[in-house]
Amino acid sequence: MTTLGALVQKVRSKNAGPFWLTIDIFCGSEAAYQEVLGQLKTQKIAQVLGANTQDIKRFDIPSLNVIKISLPRPTIQGSIKDRDMHGASWAALIAEMNL
Known part of the structure; x- marks a missing residue:
């Protein structure tokens, strides 16, 4: 099996405010975008x-060869239970995902 990270140029995650996270999957080419689009299920x-x-x-953006995913943070940013204040570690979970 191939991981998502091996097929795309970059996977990045970040905060989208204190209550949401956003994950951007930059495919790098139309061919990679189409391959990922067909295999990556919500x-x-x-x-x-x-x-x-x-x-x-989920936002599929073919003109940029990008897939954007937004979801609620499991804890509010900066709260005592928040282990990833900037939301950066979520990208690794997606990049390591088998397709």
Whole structure:
């Protein structure tokens, strides 16, 4: 099996305010974008991230060869239980995901 990170140019995650995270998948080419688009299922993303499928917002942007995923943070940014204040570690979970 191939990981998502091996197929794309870059996977990045960051805060989208104190209550949301956003993950950007930069495919780098139209061919890679089409391959990832056909294999990357929102249900699998939810499973890997421990989120509810209905809470995930997905934006497929063919003009940029980018897939953007937004989801609620499991804890509010900066709260005592927040282990990733900047939201950067979520990219690794997605990049290591098998397609």
